[in-house]
Every structure is written in structure tokens, then in C-alpha cells.
Amino acid sequence: MATRETQIGRWRIRALNDARFALDGGAMFGVVPRVMWESLTEVHDDHTIPMATTPFLLEDDAGHVILIEPGMGRRWGDRQKSMFHIDHSGGHDLLESLAAAGVAPSAVTHCLMSHCHFDHIGAACDESGEPVFPNAQHWAAKVEIDAGIESGHLRRASYRREDIEPIEKAGLLHTYDKEVEIAPGVSMVALGGHSEGVSVILIRDAGETACFWSDVVPTRHHVHLPFLMAYDLNAEASFAVRKKWIPRAAAQGWVALLYHDPDEVMGRFVELKPGRFGWKAL
Ligand SMILES: [Zn+2]
Incomplete structure (x- = not known):
């Protein structure tokens, strides 16, 4: 059973469940040829690969209840549900998962949104379009909010205005x-x-670091620096970011928190040989 809970100084970190889904394997690995990635993961008949959305809960003794990444949520039409294989069964539901962790939505003090793509923030509003966490400060980068509201964006299909406006x-x-x-x-x-x-x-805290990687490193198969997703808006910038941050995390032994990996969500990046980075589960 993969590790789903850890402690960094004062912070208790727990992985929650939001959804299982699937995305096109080719899109997930960009220019990497299929022969190089198909042995890493299960591949479905429609060429999609299994993915998950895993929010994390951070709590201390001072009353902070911080949700990292609300999740995919349930506001999906039948076409999207079947195209993305969105599956909330078996406890893969943010609110069920929060309840199992003993946390009511009203108790969440902060909701951190790494970026505003639909599979990351859809669960911040309920099926009637109202915010789910009425007492939480919701945080996102200003450019993400702008991209989510602007209609002519290159990645328009990845954003939904209705995920942001109610908040x-x-x-x-x-x-x-x-x-x-x-x-x-x-x-x-x-x-x-x-x-x-x-x-x-x-x-x-206490000399230790954990990092939630969002889509900078979506799964444990994306730690190798050139394994970029085709979804990346700016491949060169994404590579530069990864080249700077992944080696730093490996050198300093940071705990990695992965949002999209269907099996392992806590681990460390390790340098397997000079310049070649990989994954070790916690
Ligand atoms: Zn994204």
C-alpha cells in the first residue's frame, strides 16, 4: 500500500481522493515516442492512460486546515465523463474523502489552487455552482485567473470560467x-x-521540505527531465523550470507530492546517474 500520510515539522500531510480518470497517453508524454513510455503504464484501448486527481490536506496545531488542489469535481457532461473516463466510485470523491479525514467543508481555512485547469479546481464549486468551502481563502496566481476568464486563450479548452467566477x-x-x-x-x-x-x-519546517508538484511533474513517470506533456503551453519554459527544480529537490531530499499519479502520490526524486532523475516511493 503506497504511503499517503507524512509529517513535515508541524505539518501533517494527508493525501485525499478526488477522482480517477484517463488522458491520451501521447498527450501526456508529448514528443516522447510511445515505445519509450508504453511499458511504464497501462494503456487502454482508446490510447488513454490511467490518471488520478489527488488533493492533499495540510494541518497543524494552530488551526490551519489547508486544502491543496480541490480536484476535478462533478460538474461534467456525459461526453466528457466518457471521454476522460471520470470515475468517482470507490471513495474517489473529495467531500467523501474529506469527511473520512474528519474535516467538514466549512472547516477548511485555505484552498490553494496551483493553476486553474479544470481537472485541478473543478471541485471548488458544487453542482449548483456555489463555492464548496465557504470559509476558505482561495489562492491562485493572478495570471491563472486572467487566463481562466479570458475567452481567446490558446488553452481555452483547459479552463472553465464557471470554476472561478463564483469564488x-x-x-x-x-x-x-x-x-x-x-x-x-x-x-x-x-x-x-x-x-x-x-x-x-x-x-x-524543521529543516525538511515537501513540494506539491502539480503539472510540473504530474506522475512518477515524468521525473525524467525531457518527459514533458504536450499540454505544456511553453515547452521551453517548462523544461527550464524542471531543470532547475527537479535536481534541487533530489539533492535536498524533498518529499514529492504528486497530483496525477494513479498509484504513488508521495515519494522522492532521486538522481539515478548524473543528470538522470527518477522516482522512489516514500
Ligand atoms: Zn494543468
Whole structure:
């Protein structure tokens, strides 16, 4: 059973469940030829590969209840449900998962959104379109909010205005440009590449660090530096970000929190040989 809970100083970190789904394997590995990735993962008949959405819960003894990445949510039409194989059965539902962790939606103090793609923030609003976490400060990079609201964006299909507007209307939305500290030792850092404002979320305390990688490193098969997704808006920027951050995380032994991996969500990046990075489960 893969590890789903750890502690960084004062912060208890737990993996939650939101959904299982699937995306086109070719799109997930960009220019990497299929012969190089098909042995890494199961591949379905329609060429999709299994994925998950895994939000994380951060709690301390000072009353912070921080949700990292709300998740895919349930506001999906039949076509999308079948195209993306969206599956909430077997406890893969954010609210069920939160309840199992003993947390009511009203108790969440912060909801951190690494970027505004639909599979990351869809669960922040319910099926009637209302914010799910009425007392939470919701945080995202300003450029992500702008991209989510603008209609002519190249990656328009990855954003839904209705994921953002209700949160803004309720006065719950907070934005940052480059970096913001949310709570002691917890910060969001906008890196760009995958999307204009995609951010990593760092949890640092007592000399240890954990990092939520969002779509900078979506699964354990994407630790190798050139394994970029075709979804990345700016491949060169994404590669530059990864080349800087993945070696740093490996050298310093950071705990990695992965959002999209269907099997292993906590581990470490390791340097297998000079310049070649891989994954070791926690
Ligand atoms: Zn994304």
C-alpha cells in the first residue's frame, strides 16, 4: 500500500481522493515516442492512460486546515465523463474523502489552487455552482485567473470560467504574482511553463521540505527531465523550470507530492546517474 500520510515539522500531510480518470497517453508524454513510455503504464484501448486527481490536506496545531488542489469535481457532461473516463466510485470523491479525514467543508481555512485547469479546481464549486468551502481563502496566481476568464486563450479548452467566477463573487479569491506565504512555512511559487502561472506549493519546517508538484511533474513517470506533456503551453519554459527544480529537490531530499499519479502520490526524486532523475516511493 503506497504511503499517503507524512509529517513535515508541524505539518501533517494527508493525501485525499478526488477522482480517477484517463488522458491520451501521447498527450501526456508529448514528443516522447510511445515505445519509450508504453511499458511504464497501462494503456487502454482508446490510447488513454490511467490518471488520478489527488488533493492533499495540510494541518497543524494552530488551526490551519489547508486544502491543496480541490480536484476535478462533478460538474461534467456525459461526453466528457466518457471521454476522460471520470470515475468517482470507490471513495474517489473529495467531500467523501474529506469527511473520512474528519474535516467538514466549512472547516477548511485555505484552498490553494496551483493553476486553474479544470481537472485541478473543478471541485471548488458544487453542482449548483456555489463555492464548496465557504470559509476558505482561495489562492491562485493572478495570471491563472486572467487566463481562466479570458475567452481567446490558446488553452481555452483547459479552463472553465464557471470554476472561478463564483469564488470571486463570494469574495473568497486571493491572488499573487510570483510567490506568497500562506501560513508559516507554506508558500506558493509561480513557475510557469505548463501554464502561465502554474505554481508549486512548498511546505518547509524543521529543516525538511515537501513540494506539491502539480503539472510540473504530474506522475512518477515524468521525473525524467525531457518527459514533458504536450499540454505544456511553453515547452521551453517548462523544461527550464524542471531543470532547475527537479535536481534541487533530489539533492535536498524533498518529499514529492504528486497530483496525477494513479498509484504513488508521495515519494522522492532521486538522481539515478548524473543528470538522470527518477522516482522512489516514500
Ligand atoms: Zn494543468
